[in-house]
Amino acid sequence: MMADKKEDIKDLSLPALYAKFKSLNEPAYRAEQVFEWIYKKGAKSFADMTDLPAKVRDYLANKYEISGVSLASMQMSKSDGTCKYLFELRDGETVESVLIPAKDPAGGASRQTICLSSQVGCAYGCYFCASGLAGFKRDLTCGEILAQALAIQSDLFRKGKRITNVVMMGTGEPLSNYDNVIKAVEIMNSPLGLGIGARKITVSTAGHIPGIRRYMQEKEQFELSVSLHAADDKTRSRLMPINNVYLLDKLMSVCREYTKEKGRIITFEYILIRDVNSSTTDAQNLVKLLKNMNCKVNLIPFNAVSDFKFSPPSFKEVKAFQDVLERGGVNSTVRSQRGADIDAACGQLRLREAKKSI
């Protein structure tokens, strides 16, 4: 007999769950109990939810499942503890996620940043990124995005730690899977969900303008990163096909609008590639592009990926680039490479330290 495919309860937001219990004539706090069981206590089945009446548990178990991901492989960096997970989804597709442990620069508690995928494969085909090499398969559901976080969280719990930061910088373009990503991010942010502060959750985009416009309307103060990688159209189009759809001046004007509207900073990601975008002239162009904008730049020396012919600039060139930015009044950090001894360095899952220097 073919079992009916059950709905993943993790696809329901808290308001949707409130509405569900209301329709069942159950008190609203049932939704909160279910949320806490799943996201706080890591319950894997409805039978675990011992403070729910048996009839509610049965109802939920008949209609829903708490869909998880299974671990297909894992690599841990010996030098810095960075962990790269390959998770298998219900349909056999796989996605990568990364855990990046770090000391707080201010000397506070340690940070546990997770980097999550938003899609299976990627349609954007940036010429430096391994994620798009195999093309695009499909969007992840909200429940699948959350399942990556829950799997890593249960690993961390065993060590007495918890997730402190989330970056949507794994495979895929988060803003082209907008609804699922935002719902997942809201659940991660919810005090009854993972309880991660909005300012510790970053969504990264290749420059999806309609998505940035929508994101601007979100009431929570989630962070925005924009993968810029070049300061002129010719170079940017050479690196990122999306630049042929959304030209740089359109992208920059929506970014300026974003910083004004939200009163929030944007982090621009800039991969430094030798002989492509890392000269002092490129740095000067970047200064002009970002003049008087509420932003900072995260410089990322290119991670060699065997399929691409690019290489990173020397340390000296990186420093010279950063000096031009500094003299031009543009704040920047250089992302330290993490997980150099594991595939995390290959750029397939770009390893981002999410250095929040401010």
Ligand code: SAH
């Ligand atoms: N589509 C979104 C989310 C993916 S994150 C976006 O473009 O922002 C993309 C990030 O991956 C880039 O900003 C960069 O930080 C990183 N990345 C991809 N390939 C890389 C490589 N070969 N070397 C270094 N960083 C890389």
